[in-house]
Amino acid sequence: MREYKPKDNVQAKAYYNDRFYVAPQLAKLDPNSDEIFGSDVSKLKANFEILEAYIQKDELVIFINYSKNVEVLKFLRDELNYSFLMEMSAVDFLAKRNGFEIFYEMLSLTKRKRIRVKTFLAKGLAIETVENLFRSANFAEREMFDMFGIQVNNHSFLKRIMMPDDWNGHPLLKTYPLQGDESAQWYEVDKIFGKEAREIIGPEIRDSARVDRYDTERFARLGHEVAKGTDISKSEPNTDNHQFQEKGGVFLVKNLNKSQKILTEQERRDR
Amino acid sequence: MQQANRLRPFFENLAFDREDSQMIINFGPQHPSAHGQLRLILHLDGEQVVKANPDIGYLHRGMEKMAENMIYNEFLPTTDRMDYIASSSNNYGFALAVEKLLGIEEQVPRRAKIIRTMLLELNRIVSHEFWLATHALDVGAMSVFLYAFREREWALDLIEDYCGARLTHSAIRIGGVPLDLPDGWTGHLAGYLDKVERAVREDYEALLDENRIWKMRLENVGIIDQEMARSWGTSGIMLRGSGYHWDLRKEMPYEIYSELDFDIPVTDKCDSYGRYKLYMEEMRQSIKILRQLIPLYHQSEAKLMANVPQYISAPKEQIMTQNYSLMQHFVLVTQGMRPPVGEVYVATESPKGELGFYINSQGEPYPYRLKIRTPSFFHTGILQDLLPGHQLADVVTIIGSTNIVFGEVDR
Amino acid sequence: MAQHQVKFGTGLPVALTTVDKIVNWGRSNSLWVLTYGLACCGIEMMASGASRYDFDRFGTIFRASPRQAEVMVIAGTLTKKHAEFIRRLYDQMAEPKWVISMGSCANTGGMFNTYATVQGADRVIPVDLYLPGCAPRPETLQYAVMMLQKKIRREPANQNKNIPQKRFI
Numbered sequence: 093m094r095e096y097k098p099k100d101n102v103q104a105k106a107y108y109n110d111r112f113y114v115a116p117q118l119a120k121l122d123p124n125s126d127e128i129f130g131s132d133v134s135k136l137k138a139n140f141e142i143l144e145a146y147i148q149k150d151e152l153v154i155f156i157n158y159s160k161n162v163e164v165l166k167f168l169r170d171e172l173n174y175s176f177l178m179e180m181s182a183v184d185f186l187a188k189r190n191g192f193e194i195f196y197e198m199l200s201l202t203k204r205k206r207i208r209v210k211t212f213l214a215k216g217l218a219i220e221t222v223e224n225l226f227r228s229a230n231f232a233e234r235e236m237f238d239m240f241g242i243q244v245n246n247h248s249f250l251k252r253i254m255m256p257d258d259w260n261g262h263p264l265l266k267t268y269p270l271q272g273d274e275s276a277q278w279y280e281v282d283k284i285f286g287k288e289a290r291e292i293i294g295p296e297i298r299d300s301a302r303v304d305r306y307d308t309e310r311f312a313r314l315g316h317e318v319a320k321g322t323d324i325s326k327s328e329p330n331t332d333n334h335q336f337q338e339k340g341g342v343f344l345v346k347n348l349n350k351s352q353k354i355l356t357e358q359e360r361r362d363r
Numbered sequence: 364m365q366q367a368n369r370l371r372p373f374f375e376n377l378a379f380d381r382e383d384s385q386m387i388i389n390f391g392p393q394h395p396s397a398h399g400q401l402r403l404i405l406h407l408d409g410e411q412v413v414k415a416n417p418d419i420g421y422l423h424r425g426m427e428k429m430a431e432n433m434i435y436n437e438f439l440p441t442t443d444r445m446d447y448i449a450s451s452s453n454n455y456g457f458a459l460a461v462e463k464l465l466g467i468e469e470q471v472p473r474r475a476k477i478i479r480t481m482l483l484e485l486n487r488i489v490s491h492e493f494w495l496a497t498h499a500l501d502v503g504a505m506s507v508f509l510y511a512f513r514e515r516e517w518a519l520d521l522i523e524d525y526c527g528a529r530l531t532h533s534a535i536r537i538g539g540v541p542l543d544l545p546d547g548w549t550g551h552l553a554g555y556l557d558k559v560e561r562a563v564r565e566d567y568e569a570l571l572d573e574n575r576i577w578k579m580r581l582e583n584v585g586i587i588d589q590e591m592a593r594s595w596g597t598s599g600i601m602l603r604g605s606g607y608h609w610d611l612r613k614e615m616p617y618e619i620y621s622e623l624d625f626d627i628p629v630t631d632k633c634d635s636y637g638r639y640k641l642y643m644e645e646m647r648q649s650i651k652i653l654r655q656l657i658p659l660y661h662q663s664e665a666k667l668m669a670n671v672p673q674y675i676s677a678p679k680e681q682i683m684t685q686n687y688s689l690m691q692h693f694v695l696v697t698q699g700m701r702p703p704v705g706e707v708y709v710a711t712e713s714p715k716g717e718l719g720f721y722i723n724s725q726g727e728p729y730p731y732r733l734k735i736r737t738p739s740f741f742h743t744g745i746l747q748d749l750l751p752g753h754q755l756a757d758v759v760t761i762i763g764s765t766n767i768v769f770g771e772v773d774r
Numbered sequence: 775m776a777q778h779q780v781k782f783g784t785g786l787p788v789a790l791t792t793v794d795k796i797v798n799w800g801r802s803n804s805l806w807v808l809t810y811g812l813a814c815c816g817i818e819m820m821a822s823g824a825s826r827y828d829f830d831r832f833g834t835i836f837r838a839s840p841r842q843a844e845v846m847v848i849a850g851t852l853t854k855k856h857a858e859f860i861r862r863l864y865d866q867m868a869e870p871k872w873v874i875s876m877g878s879c880a881n882t883g884g885m886f887n888t889y890a891t892v893q894g895a896d897r898v899i900p901v902d903l904y905l906p907g908c909a910p911r912p913e914t915l916q917y918a919v920m921m922l923q924k925k926i927r928r929e930p931a932n933q934n935k936n937i938p939q940k941r942f943i
Contacts, residue, residue, distance in 0.1 A: 279857075343795050444851075
């Protein structure tokens with residue numbers, strides 16, 4: 093019977109799962125356990141709706157509504173001194189919750205603290221750009237669009253950044269296989285030689301252990317070199333070609349005579 | 364004879380059909396001074412850049428996707444290929460992120476921490492020397508290239524002595540380091556430090572510091588003011604070159620940096636020359652750190668991997684002699700460790716800047732999402748704000764002084 | 775082939791040889807390499823051109839323009855986005871030309887068995903020599919260049935390699 097493979101997540105799965113294994117959770121601490129984070133959260137709560145706030149691994153995590161991202165980041169930058177947007181991207185939760193989690197990593201140099209602002213964006217919705225607050229979002233949002241297909245409103249130049257413009261699909265979606273879909277696998281052949289060359293060039297060899305020693309069209313084994321296209325399935329000659337020069341030397345090139353040419357340490361110093 | 368293919372010559376290289384003095388030229392993706400596969404579409408007015416549009420992704424290999432399909436230990440060698448000038452710093456960033464996620468960062472033995480710090484600083488020297496070599500070559504100083512590569516090879520010899528590889532080390536593992544230093548290694552290291560210190564003073568700085576051409580090409584070129592540096596989320600020397608006093612080794616210390624005595628050089632000159640001086644000074648500080656580490660290494664106890672049987676394989680002798688350790692090792696190799704559910708973002712100071720790993724774990728042996736925050740990515744983005752207003756000849760200098768590595772930009 | 779030296783007293787030495795040999799001697803001893811550093815292997819390629827490994831000894835000089843180069847060393851990962859350009863640059867190189875694929879990524883895609891990587895540069899351009907390693911050491915590249923020199927010496931000098939047996943590759 094064929095193994096069942098879920099279509100909504102084609103990433104590698106654990107080979108074996110213990111039915112009774114319950115994964116432990118990283119501790120989520122109350123924000124008030126840290127003085128700075130406590131006051132930050134209370135200031136944020138006075139101005140915005142904060143869905144959830146906790147400290148995980150020395151870092152404050154707050155959940156906000158996706159429509160408020162610009163205001164919250166502006167407040168963090170101007171009022172709370174989190175003036176660096178170090179990183180932003182998304183996490184694909186389409187299969188479980190039909191949406192993406194978008195996170196913004198903020199850094200404050202004066203407080204020496206990091207905040208992760210997270211928001212949930214349902215499928216099909218677009219998020220407002222924060223490019224006008226942080227120029228670094230210009231590249232990061234383009235990457236997010238490229239990798240996940242999340243639309244960003246009012247972005248100045250929302251084009252693919254990593255993949256070519258005529259690429260199909262968004263690679264970091266869980267539905268996208270690691271080795272690419274069909275158009276990805278034939279991309280360079282289609283682009284350079286055209287679709288009609290597919291049959292001649294053949295599919296990609298994805299098996300990293302594959303070695304075709306009888307293929308003398310494309311390979312010459314060192315030490316067993318034969319003319320191109322010779323059939324060696326019966327036997328192959330031992331040409332003993334390990335030397336980088338032919339026997340008897342090379343035309344107009346003098347061979348090195350080791351006993352004459354290598355200087356001793358004393359001779360070198362005397363020179 | 365050219366073979367038949369569908370590629371048509373394109374004339375986006377030079378747009379001549381303009382009435383004014385404007386011109387659009389295409390820089391890259393295979394340009395000897397582009398430090399990799401950077402493609403810049405430059406709009407020129409005469410020789411002045413009006414608009415620059417960096418096009419990246421020519422080295423995108425899908426590392427984040429690979430991480431989602433690999434167990435944690437399996438992914439570690441892949442991180443080598445990100446910032447391939449200083450690969451141990453990537454190994455370390457990833458290993459530290461996973462250790463934080465597992466909660467075992469305190470259990471890494473002291474000797475492992477010292478060896479890690481040694482490798483990180485040695486990598487910093489290698490990276491800065493490589494930066495100097497290529498940057499000087501771009502500006503036209505060929506001899507500096509040869510000198511800097513000479514000292515770089517000596518450092519690579521040391522690393523090769525330790526882990527067997529020149530470029531892609533994989534020398535730092537999750538939970539410690541796999542090997543102890545070979546006999547006499549610290550002696551060689553001390554000798555190397557003397558040589559490289561002299562080289563910085565007598566070769567590089569003597570050749571470049573007061574060099575008229577070098578100063579003309581670098582001074583007041585590529586000025587990143589404080590606001591631009593902040594807005595673009597720069598880090599490392601790009602940030603310190605703009606007057607911010609910020610180094611993660613000092614401000615949010617990891618490993619044993621809190622015990623070490625070193626300075627963070629900062630300049631408020633904001634130009635390429637200021638950043639060049641910072642690179643030189645950072646090499647001196649790395650030498651200073653390495654000198655402090657040698658006695659610390661000899662005082663430490665010979666233990667290399669954390670003892671957390673749930674996540675980390677036992678030492679080889681134990682695996683070979685004890686059945687239960689062998690079973691655990693088998694499970695860890697075939698199925699991988701299962702960290703707790705949660706997220707971490709761990710940033711370290713790589714030679715290029717803040718290298719961060721964001722891991723979203725759902726309790727499975729594979730990370731649910733791994734985002735690599737690489738400094739060079741944003742340092743490439745800053746080119747579109749930095750280049751306009753400069754002459755075409757300065758473009759190469761500015762790309763050089765940002766110290767971008769394309770394995771890191773595109774991942 | 776007949777190759778012998780005739781000495782007329784103390785006069786000028788005269789070497790008799792074939793055109794093939796003299797042309798191939800010239801070609802094999804001045805291989806100009808296109809700087810084609812794509813990724814990590816490009817660093818090792820630079821190292822082999824720098825002070826310790828000193829590629830100039832072989833007459834191997836790095837050129838930045840494909841018009842001046844005759845050997846292309848594909849040093850690093852070839853991605854699908856870049857594949858088009860490697861074909862363009864290869865087409866721009868003058869005949870005769872040779873290709874060395876340096877490192878696992880250029881040979882077969884290597885460890886990057888992903889959507890974005892070309893699984894072997896030979897899908898796009900013909901390759902003469904494959905260097906294993908990730909990344910190959912500079913010595914390996916030197917060895918490869920010497921093997922290429924040997925290959926060139928064996929070839930007939932007037933061959934036009936690209937008169938195609940097949941249309942593609």
